[in-house]
Amino acid sequence: MSTVSIKNVWKEYAGQVILEQLNLEVPEQSFVSIVGPSGCGKSTFLRMLLSQEKPSRGEILIDGQPLAEEPSAERGVVFQRYSVFPHLTVAQNAALGIEFERAPWLGKLFGQKKRQALEEAEHFLEAVGLVEARDKYPSALSGGMQQRLAIAQALIKKPQILLLDEPFGALDPGIRADMHELMLNLWQESKMTIFLVTHDLREAFLLGTRLITFDRLRQNAEEVGYYGATITYDVPLQASDPIKQQAEVFEAISGLAGPNIDSSKPSRRDDPVVNVTVVN
């Protein structure tokens, strides 16, 4: 439910320019897919949106206000790994955000309040299909289930902006297709603005309402430190776009072979190679 403005943002590390001249206006309820080669600063960009890192120059505004200085509850995140807490069960993981809010001193609720929090968390577990697994520890979950838990955990804070850093990168195709469907449903219900960093072009086309590519315009070895990556393509995507429908077809094919949403065992199939060409 928030607009995000990125105004001439640069990021440098130790004199090396990583990102330069980023300008972007993202209206509310957008689903922005970000792709680009490895090391082009996609994740750095996401970390800046999280306030995990600060831009060297320029500013990022949410609804016209400068970004908070540290990570906060209005921006949720799901990483590729380590997004859930291994020492808490599924239900405890999901309820953690509620407990932080209602128990400022102990960060832990007891008795009636605890039951209430777990009950509220249960709705979110239902949304991601994890109710059955509520008493399991994350180590007993498959990769897809862990990511679904991470999503439920983030959604419970009702973030305005959700940042996804290659969240489905480690999952196999059937499960990934289920996750895409789930993500789209959750996005439509919650009306969040979502940023998704991925290296899977098909996924980027399928999910996004807008696709952004990061790349370096200058590739000479001696210029690498002086010129960073910037936005090279900014493609709006409509549901009726042929490329989107094509991605859906591929998704359906890979989904057919795959197990449905409740697969507790990770399958071992390889990701089918899909050639999608970008037409400008």
Added chain:
Amino acid sequence: MRRIINRKPDRHLSLFLALLPFMLLLVAYVVSSEIRLAENPGDKLLPGLEKFSAAIDRLAFQADKRTGNYLLWSDTLASLRRLAGGVLASTVIGALCGVSIGLIPLVRAGLSPLVAVVSMTPPLAILPILFIVFGLGELSKVVLIIIGIAPFLIRDVALRVQELPSEQLIKAQTLGANSWQLALRVVLPQIWPRLIDSVRLSLGPAWLFLIAAEAVASQSGLGYRIFLLRRYLAMDSILPYVAWITLMAYLFDYALRRMQIKLFPWFANERGH
């Protein structure tokens, strides 16, 4: 013929192989003892097994004529109280300081160099100072154990905290946690099982410092007894004492390991990856 790296013992063979070295040591002792006793029946260096049982009976099951105490048990109690005091205090210090140093950059900048230097000071070199400052009573012995193992525990806990994936700390912040809640709900619960590992590793040094302190200045305790008996070359009593200390140290280690598995089931699974 399979390669030797691919030959795995089954359960029975494993047990046999585990017991074998102990058996060999025992046989070697008995044989050497027999040889020495054949030459000199009054030999005190390698007493026969019957001497051991007599000594154990005297120390553990008969009251000492002078004090009226059952020496083995009163020594054990005295030593364990010092050991428990030192190890528990060190564990608490290790958890508190370690988590603060590992989690809070300002504390790390301030304390980490100090801890690094202090942990390099040989604790036994400080023992005379402890005797001067805290006297010859219980306190100086407990403090020696703390000085000996707390710096290690602090540094180890701090490293374990820094090893936690930064994603977890970021995620907790996006869930609205403040620093205190984060320490309480995310960091500390994940540190406990790791702390048990560090305590297991520091139990050896803890015994070392305990026995050293008891040997130098004490009126009771296992270390005191061993060094006292040394004057009479009483190997028949010293060896059972050493075996008893080793057995207790082993059992503590085992108990801590069981406790870790029991209390932190998620940790064992996590590690299985």
